[in-house]
Amino acid sequence: xxxxxxxxxxxxxxxxxxxxxxxxxxxxxxxxxxxxxxxxxxxxxxxxxxxxxxxxxxxxxxxxxxxxxxxxxxxxxxxxxxxxxxxxxxxxxxxxxxxxxxxxxxxxxxxxxxxxxxxxxxxxxxxxxxxxxxxxxxxxxxxxxxxxxxxxxxxxxxxxxxxxxxxxxxxxxxxxxxxxxxxxxxxxxxxxxxxxxxxxxxxxxxxxxxxxxxxxxxxxxxxxxxxxxxxxxxxxxxxxxxxxxxxxxxxxxxxxxxxxxxxxxxxxxxxxxxxxxxxxxxxxxxxxxxxxxxxxxxxxxxxxxxxxxxxxxxxxxxxxxxxxxxxxxxxxxxxxxxxxxxxxxxxxxxxxxxxxxxxxxxxxxxxxxxxxxxxxxxxxxxxxxxxxxxxxxxxxxxxxxxxxxxxxxxxxxxxxxxxxxxxxxxxxxxxxxxxxxxxxxxxxxxxxxxxxxxxxxxxxxxxxxxxxxxxxxxxxxxxxxxxxxxxxxxxxxxxxxxxxxxxxxxxxxxxxxxxxxxxxxxxxxxxxxxxxxxxxxxxxxxxxxxxxxxxxxxxxxxxxxxxxxxxxxxxxxxxxxxxxxxxxxxxxxxxxxxxxxxxxxxxxxxxxxxxxxxxxxxxxxxxxxxxxxxxxxxxxxxxxxxxxxxxxxxxxxxxxxxx
RNA sequence: GUCCCCGUAGCUCAGUUGGAUAGAGCGGCGGUUUCCUAAACCGCAGGUCACAGGUUCGAAUCCUGUCGGGGACGCCA
Numbered sequence: 222x223x224x225x226x227x228x229x230x231x232x233x234x235x236x237x238x239x240x241x242x243x244x245x246x247x248x249x250x251x252x253x254x255x256x257x258x259x260x261x262x263x264x265x266x267x268x269x270x271x272x273x274x275x276x277x278x279x280x281x282x283x284x285x286x287x288x289x290x291x292x293x294x295x296x297x298x299x300x301x302x303x304x305x306x307x308x309x310x311x312x313x314x315x316x317x318x319x320x321x322x323x324x325x326x327x328x329x330x331x332x333x334x335x336x337x338x339x340x341x342x343x344x345x346x347x348x349x350x351x352x353x354x355x356x357x358x359x360x361x362x363x364x365x366x367x368x369x370x371x372x373x374x375x376x377x378x379x380x381x382x383x384x385x386x387x388x389x390x391x392x393x394x395x396x397x398x399x400x401x402x403x404x405x406x407x408x409x410x411x412x413x414x415x416x417x418x419x420x421x422x423x424x425x426x427x428x429x430x431x432x433x434x435x436x437x438x439x440x441x442x443x444x445x446x447x448x449x450x451x452x453x454x455x456x457x458x459x460x461x462x463x464x465x466x467x468x469x470x471x472x473x474x475x476x477x478x479x480x481x482x483x484x485x486x487x488x489x490x491x492x493x494x495x496x497x498x499x500x501x502x503x504x505x506x507x508x509x510x511x512x513x514x515x516x517x518x519x520x521x522x523x524x525x526x527x528x529x530x531x532x533x534x535x536x537x538x539x540x541x542x543x544x545x546x547x548x549x550x551x552x553x554x555x556x557x558x559x560x561x562x563x564x565x566x567x568x569x570x571x572x573x574x575x576x577x578x579x580x581x582x583x584x585x586x587x588x589x590x591x592x593x594x595x596x597x598x599x600x601x602x603x604x605x606x607x608x609x610x611x612x613x614x615x616x617x618x619x620x621x622x623x624x625x626x627x628x629x630x631x632x633x634x635x636x637x638x639x640x641x642x643x644x645x646x647x648x649x650x651x652x653x654x655x656x657x658x659x660x661x662x663x664x665x666x667x668x669x670x671x672x673x674x675x676x677x678x679x680x681x682x683x684x685x686x687x688x689x690x691x692x693x694x695x696x697x698x699x700x701x702x703x704x705x706x707x708x709x710x711x712x713x714x715x716x717x718x719x720x721x722x723x724x725x726x727x728x729x730x731x732x733x734x735x736x737x738x739x740x741x742x743x744x745x746x747x748x749x750x751x752x753x754x755x756x757x758x759x760x761x762x763x764x765x766x767x768x769x770x771x772x773x774x775x776x777x778x779x780x781x782x783x784x785x786x787x788x789x790x791x792x793x794x795x796x797x798x799x800x801x802x803x804x805x806x807x808x809x810x811x812x813x814x815x816x817x818x819x820x821x822x823x824x825x826x827x828x829x830x831x832x833x834x835x836x837x838x839x840x841x842x843x844x845x846x847x848x849x850x851x852x853x854x855x856x857x858x859x860x861x862x863x864x865x866x867x868x869x870x871x872x873x874x875x876x877x878x879x880x
Numbered sequence: 881g882u883c884c885c886c887g888u889a890g891c892u893c894a895g896u897u898g899g900a901u902a903g904a905g906c907g908g909c910g911g912u913u914u915c916c917u918a919a920a921c922c923g924c925a926g927g928u929c930a931c932a933g934g935u936u937c938g939a940a941u942c943c944u945g946u947c948g949g950g951g952a953c954g955c956c957a
Contacts, residue, residue, distance in 0.1 A: 257900055267899065269938095278937085279899095308900065309937095364957075404957060548957085577955055586882075587953075594955045601957050630884065631952055655885090658951075670951085695919065717919090728905095729893055732885075734950075741892075747905045748893090751919050759917060766916040803896095810896080822894065825904080836912090836921040844916060880917080 223806035224327050225300070225320055225799075226250050229264060229313075232300050238289020242282070244271065255799075259792070262305070262312030263320075263799070269309060279309030287311045298322075317795050321786035324802045325860045329782075332863040335764070337876050343867045344389060346805035348812075351392030357612040358384055358394050358543075360624040361515075364401035365502035365547075366410055366441045369509045370678040371737060372626075372659040378723050378873055379656055379731050380624035381515055382817035385871045388540060390812045395616045396543025398517045402499055403548040403604065408466025410441065411494050412458065413448030415465075425490035432490075433497045438505050441498055463596070469495055470552065470598075477553040503545070509682050512719055514875055517545045548604050557607035558599050561643065562592050570642045582638040588631075590639045605636050606643075609651070619647045622815065627655035627732065654815040657734035668736055679737065689718030691743045692751070696880070703879050716875035717751050724750030727872050728821040748825045751880070753869055756828040758880050759835060760862035767844045767855045776848050784856030788849050793834045794857060800827045801864050808871070817872055824868040831861050 230250035233239050239249065249266065256265040268286065272279040287306035291299070298319040305312050332343035360380020363373050384394045414433070415422040425432035433441075452458045472488030503519070510516060518538075551557060562578065565571035571580050576595030581587070591600040612621055623633060633653035640648035660668040692714040697704050704710050725742055726735070745751040764781075771780055789795070800823075807823035810816070835843070843854045866876055 254896075254899085257902095261900080265900085269899070310900070401957060406956070575954075579954070583883090589954065591955050596955080598955090600955060604957090626951095627885070628951060629957095632957090634884095657885090660950090668950095692919095699919070700917075733893075734886090736892080738892095741906080744906075745919050747919095749905090749919080752905095755917075755919055759920095763916045770916095806896085818894090819896095822904090825894095829904080832920060833922090835916085836918090839913090839915065839921090842916060880919080 223804070223809075224324055224802045225264070225315075226253050226806075228323065229253065229300055229315070232292070233266070235292035235295070236286075236289050237292065238286050241289070242271065242275075242286065256310070256312055259796070261307060263315040263795075264313050265307075266311045266313070267309065268311065272309070280306070283307070283309055283311045317789070317798075318785075318787040320802075321789060321795070321798045321857075324798050325786065325856060328801065328860040328863055332867065335859070337866075337878055340863075340866045340870055340876055343863050343870075345864060345867050346389060346808040348390040348805075348809055350390045350809070350812075351387060354391075354620070355393045355395060355616055355618040356387055356620045356622060357616050357618045358387075358396050358622045358624065359399045360384075360396060360543075361517075362399040362401065362625070363506065365499050366407070366438065366445065367502075368438055368442070368678075369506060369681040371681050371684050372678070374681055374684075374722070374726055375656050375659065375731075375735070376624045376626070377510075377513065377515065378726050379654070379815075379817060381513075381873045382727060382820070382871060383622070383624065383654065383812075383815050384543070385873065386808060386812040386817065386820065389808060389871065393536065393539055395539050395612075395618065396517075397612070398543060398545045399608065400499075400545055400547040400549075402495075403552060404601070405463060405466050405598070406445070407495055407498075408464070408469065409448050409452070409458075409462035410445050410498065411465040411469065411491050412461040413444040414441075414494060414498075417444060417447065421494060422490065425493045426486060428489075428493070430493060431497055432494050433501060436501060438502055441501070465491055473549065474553050499547070509685070512682070512685050512715070513723070514719075514873060516542065518542045519545045520550065546608075548601075548608070551604050551607040551611055552599065554607070554611055557610050558603050561603060561606050561610070562599075564643050565592060568643060570639075580639050580642060582635045582642065590635050602632075602636065602639065605632075606639060609636070609640055609648070610645070613645070613647060619650050621651040622654055623652070624654045624656070624815075627657060629653070630655060652815070654731070656731040660734050660736050662736075662738070668734075684742070685719055685722060687739070688722050688743060689714050691745070692718040692721070695745070700880065709879070713877045713880050716877045717745075717754055717880055720750035720754055720869070720874040721745055722750070723874055724753060724821065724872065727817045728825070730818050731816060748829075750874060752832075753824055753828050753865065754874070754877060754880055756831045756835075757862060757865045757869065757876060758878065760831070760858045760865070761878050763843050763858050764855060764862070767851060767858075770844050770851065774848065776852070780848075781852045781855035781859065784853035785849060786853060786856075788853035789857060791834075791838075793830065793837060794854075797827070797830045797834055797857065797861065800830050801860055804864050804868065808868075820868055820871055824865060824872075827861065827864060827868075831865075 227250060230246040230253060233249050234244065234246040252267045252270060254265050254267060256262050266286070268279040268282040272282045275282065283306040287304040298316065300316055300319050301313050302316050303314045328345050331345040331347065333339065334342065358380060361373065361377040363369055380396070384396050387394050421432050448458065468488045469491040472484040472492045475484035475488070565580060571578050571592055574589065577591050578593040579589035579591050581589045590602040592603045594600050609621055612618060625633070630653065637648045637651050658670055660670060663669045696710050696714055703713060722742060728748060767781055768778065771777060804823055807819050811819035843858060844851045869876060
């Protein structure tokens with residue numbers, strides 16, 4: 222409806238009955254809805270607010286508006302053919318050919334090119350709302366020395382889709398992968414590594430940049446767990462962990478101040494171990510992110526090159542990249558942590574409590590923000606505040622957005638409030654984009670957080686592999702043509718398998734909990750990623766079919782571009798065009814609400830209607846004997862393909878031409 | 881215990897921000913393929929919108945309460 226609503230409202234504003242009622246196009250547009258049943262009309266106007274303003278009954282207003290004459294001809298094709306009052310509504314019948322031409326024309330203008338390679342340039346539904354504004358988007362954000370588990374998919378893909386959607390509305394989006402790479406846990410890890418693998422400590426002391434050799438993330442986790450187990454019996458290990466972390470922290474601070482030589486060899490050794498562990502983790506992350514089609518650009522802890530990156534081509538850089546910025550970065554960056562503590566003291570918003578320095582953001586009976594722990598170290602609130610200040614300042618952004626699970630609602634409420642208390646009014650525009658938990662079935666049959674029956678989390682990579690493998694099987698079974706081309710079959714299996722997982726994650730509202738169920742995730746029937754891709758692929762293959770027919774019958778190579786919408790007389794074709802017209806509004810809402818599922822739902826409607834149309838035209842075919850009809854239908858096919866392709870890319874899926 | 885989120889078909893979810901007779905998918909049952917991809921399409925069955933009040937022309941939607949499920953709650957991040 223979206224591309225049609227504005228012109229419809231403008232036309233209605235010219236009707237004598239509407240002018241008499243003093244209604245503007247904007248007021249009219251706001252009341253346009255779709256009637257619940259098709260036979261009522263194509264578009265309806267609810268008269269409730271007009272009636273309230275005029276102090277009369279909605280039914281009377283509707284009757285009066287519907288009774289008027291049509292407006293004088295102004296040369297433009299008339300979109301509205303007739304009006305009937307139905308209770309408090311006026312139902313309008315639209316001029317299908319004129320409306321279809323409007324919608325298809327808008328899609329064609331905004332989506333140049335027909336190849337998959339052109340798809341990233343398609344921008345149907347683009348908006349200007351964010352023009353000149355920057356949004357910093359914190360998403361994905363795993364902890365290093367831990368694997369990427371299935372639950373990381375949520376933040377990663379919701380965040381990525383939000384990035385794309387906001388960009389479509391004109392925003393510059395700086396995506397930041399806020400790595401959990403700091404905290405006393407890393408001191409324990411270092412202590413554990415030194416204890417169980419003495420050669421690690423020796424190599425680090427000798428200045429080896431790869432003191433961990435070929436260790437995997439799995440070994441790091443096991444080391445950490447083993448150390449924690451032992452810690453229960455030997456409490457002195459706790460101190461060992463804290464000591465290693467303190468050495469690490471001191472070294473990084475010295476490094477930032479260019480006084481690394483003063484920090485001593487032990488600190489440097491810890492830094493080398495930590496940095497190598499981080500690199501091992503990042504290499505694993507990269508592999509999984511590559512499956513998802515996402516890449517991040519690392520901002521090193523001590524970075525000398527970032528200015529070059531930012532000054533050369535910032536617009537393009539941020540559109541094509543997101544950044545890794547570890548928590549560790551903000552510990553030392555510009556002394557922000559210390560400045561926050563100083564500000565809090567100066568403004569008297571902080572106070573001493575139980576040996577820690579805290580801010581009570583929500584009254585004394587709620588837990589406070591802890592700025593400095595009783596052992597003198599900063600806490601994560603402090604680092605998050607420092608990160609917020611840094612982002613606000615360096616990326617010139619009023620809007621910081623965090624794609625983080627709903628369990629952390631309180632944390633973000635406190636964070637934003639804390640920033641406000643420190644005088645940063647822009648914190649009011651920050652948003653916590655929360656999402657539901659990932660639940661696993663427990664032995665007692667109930668759904669619960671965290672772990673599977675076996676007590677272990679499901680690795681994201683395993684999930685993706687499993688989905689790809691399932692698709693390989695389906696290809697072998699159903700498309701032997703494709704299976705013969707091993708390379709392409711593999712590409713397709715990957716795109717479809719990963720797409721199935723991604724779409725499944727994005728299709729329902731982000732705040733719903735996700736019940737992790739292999740059977741459902743690997744069931745590719747119905748409203749699924751493969752179904753969406755299927756419709757996209759079909760639209761491509763029928764276009765090819767047209768080109769073939771056009772050669773034989775001499776219709777002209779791209780004759781469908783001149784297709785006449787008046788040929789499209791079927792109700793299902795009209796319905797399909799209305800759904801296409803709805804896409805820009807869905808995208809705008811999805812972007813504004815940080816809600817990818819709105820786009821996913823809009824695409825499902827388009828795909829379902831497309832599939833129905835496809836089947837119901839089997840007798841005449843989309844590309845049939847009738848040249849004019851075939852041209853017009855393929856023109857519609859092309860529009861469907863572009864809207865589907867555009868939407869799927871926004872959701873972070875990969876397009877394919879066969880499957 | 882306090883605060884927050886949620887409750888719509890057997891299951892998973894929509895419901896255009898208060899409007900017309902509450903819609904999809906999965907699962908179940910029954911059909912459809914000489915034809916541009918059946919990973920599809922068509923039909924049937926399935927509802928006291930948790931419950932009880934209230935607000936008004938009108939409530940799945942807003943308010944209050946009850947019940948049920950989940951989450952968070954000072955030095956882990």
